[in-house]
Amino acid sequence: AQTVTQSQPEMSVQEAETVTLSCTYDTSENNYYLFWYKQPPSRQMILVIRQEAYKQQNATENRFSVNFQKAAKSFSLKISDSQLGDTAMYFCAYNNNDMRFGAGTRLTVKP
Amino acid sequence: DAGITQSPRHKVTETGTPVTLRCHQTENHRYMYWYRQDPGHGLRLIHYSYGVKDTDKGEVSDGYSVSRSKTEDFLLTLESATSSQTSVYFCAISDSGLAGYNEQFFGPGTRLTVL
Numbered sequence: 001a002q003t004v005t006q007s008q009p010e011m012s013v014q015e016a017e018t019v020t021l022s023c024t025y026d027t028s029e030n031n032y033y034l035f036w037y038k039q040p041p042s043r044q045m046i047l048v049i050r051q052e053a054y055k056q057q058n059a060t061e062n063r064f065s066v067n068f069q070k071a072a073k074s075f076s077l078k079i080s081d082s083q084l085g086d087t088a089m090y091f092c093a094y095n096n097n098d099m100r101f102g103a104g105t106r107l108t109v110k111p
Numbered sequence: 112d113a114g115i116t117q118s119p120r121h122k123v124t125e126t127g128t129p130v131t132l133r134c135h136q137t138e139n140h141r142y143m144y145w146y147r148q149d150p151g152h153g154l155r156l157i158h159y160s161y162g163v164k165d166t167d168k169g170e171v172s173d174g175y176s177v178s179r180s181k182t183e184d185f186l187l188t189l190e191s192a193t194s195s196q197t198s199v200y201f202c203a204i205s206d207s208g209l210a211g212y213n214e215q216f217f218g219p220g221t222r223l224t225v226l
Contacts, residue, residue, distance in 0.1 A: 091154065
């Protein structure tokens with residue numbers, strides 16, 4: 001079974017700075033999909049960014065970008081110009097007929 | 112926001128009692144999912160549905176059953192609740208199934224406590 005590992009249970013960053021959240025996964029498949037979801041204190045799950053494994057180019061969404069290293073099975077999330085509203089739990093997820101989430105990283109943005 | 116509601120939003124029950132959680136969508140999405148969220152585990156898939164009356168098991172299906180008699184409703188039943196089923200339960204919907212790229216949209220969650 002595929003596993004998703006987020007090795008940083010908690011992180012903090014100063015407002016306006018950049019932070020990178022790590023995610024690794026285990027799979028023998030060649031094509032799959034990767035996602036980062038954000039869960040603020042409201043508990044609502046919100047999609048941040050997604051990546052198709054067969055695409056070499058890293059996905060970007062405004063201040064959010066990923067570093068997708070397929071051979072290393074790594075999918076990190078970079079948040080630039082961090083804002084107070086970015087404070088949340090962040091979950092990495094893998095999808096290929098079996099949606100798997102990591103345990104999450106709690107990010108705190110400090111003023 | 113995707114039109115997904117969950118009921119109840121909070122529930123406290125006793126061990127051994129049956130519990131049914133309801134997920135209702137207004138988006139006409141084909142696929143619906145039930146997850147549970149526990150500290151240290153992220154979200155884990157319990158069951159999912161790929162159409163009316165079509166369901167399949169997920170990673171942690173033991174102790175749970177589901178039903179989908181209409182496109183818009185997906186029910187999760189705990190036949191005899193146990194304390195290990197204390198969790199936050201999320202429903203999700205999507206246009207594509209588990210092999211898909213499409214985003215899953217999540218409901219607001221139900222906090223269930225089994226005493």
